[in-house]
Amino acid sequence: MTFHKKISILVGSLRAGSHARQIAINTIGLFPANYHAEILEIRDLPLYDFDYDDPAASNKPTPVEYTRFRESIKDSDGVLFVTPENNRTIPACLKNAVDVGSKPNGDVAWKNKPVAIISHSAGRMGGYSSQKNLRLALSYFDMPTPDQPEVFLSQSPSLINADGIISQVSTINFLQDYITRFTQIVEGHPRK
Numbered sequence: 399m400t401f402h403k404k405i406s407i408l409v410g411s412l413r414a415g416s417h418a419r420q421i422a423i424n425t426i427g428l429f430p431a432n433y434h435a436e437i438l439e440i441r442d443l444p445l446y447d448f449d450y451d452d453p454a455a456s457n458k459p460t461p462v463e464y465t466r467f468r469e470s471i472k473d474s475d476g477v478l479f480v481t482p483e484n485n486r487t488i489p490a491c492l493k494n495a496v497d498v499g500s501k502p503n504g505d506v507a508w509k510n511k512p513v514a515i516i517s518h519s520a521g522r523m524g525g526y527s528s529q530k531n532l533r534l535a536l537s538y539f540d541m542p543t544p545d546q547p548e549v550f551l552s553q554s555p556s557l558i559n560a561d562g563i564i565s566q567v568s569t570i571n572f573l574q575d576y577i578t579r580f581t582q583i584v585e586g587h588p589r590k
């Protein structure tokens with residue numbers, strides 16, 4: 399099957415039992431059938447070091463993981479972030495991915511790329527600070543996004559059943575509406 403659009407999903411948690419990852423997997427089925435949505439792994443991205451992108455630092459070539467990641471983002475029609483909150487901001491692995499995608503200045507992978515964000519937490523705030531901090535970090539890249547609703551999934555462990563499925567109809571409908579709004583943005587902003 400030839401897919402009409404490609405969506406990369408970035409998960410802000412590395413642990414095997416991550417609720418963010420389970421939520422991300424649940425969203426894949428909410429995209430239209432002619433979309434290919436998949437998780438783009440960020441675990442192996444070396445910690446961001448500008449020397450890797452600085453031609454003057456000739457002893458530190460750009461890691462192949464950076465190049466592959468940047469190409470994958472550029473080859474996407476949109477990006478979906480699904481993240482928990484660590485110490486009131488996004489987990490370090492996700493910030494590292496944002497930084498890697500933000501360089502080099504003349505060829506920023508995020509630039510003009512449609513974006514959607516889902517945050518979650520085990521508590522009642524739904525990862526509010528994390529999401530706001532992620533929006534701040536991305537604000538330099540002119541990424542079109544659904545303004546509303548903002549998706550903060552609180553008490554996330556209770557949303558996911560033993561099979562890893564989000565079974566509550568109201569939550570699925572809410573996520574479906576958000577993904578539909580996101581795909582409308584994607585359709586309106588074709589890749590250049």
Ligand SMILES: Cc1cc2nc3c(=O)[nH]c(=O)nc-3n(C[C@H](O)[C@H](O)[C@H](O)COP(=O)(O)O)c2cc1C
Pocket residue numbers: 410411412413415416417418419481482483484485486487518519520521523525
């Ligand atoms: C280092 C660390 C810091 C955390 N800080 C916050 C926080 O500021 N706010 C919050 O709601 N939860 C916080 N938590 C709880 C995590 O958000 C919670 O464990 C969440 O389920 C992890 O997401 P995951 O299931 O996708 O791995 C923190 C957890 C860790 C390990």
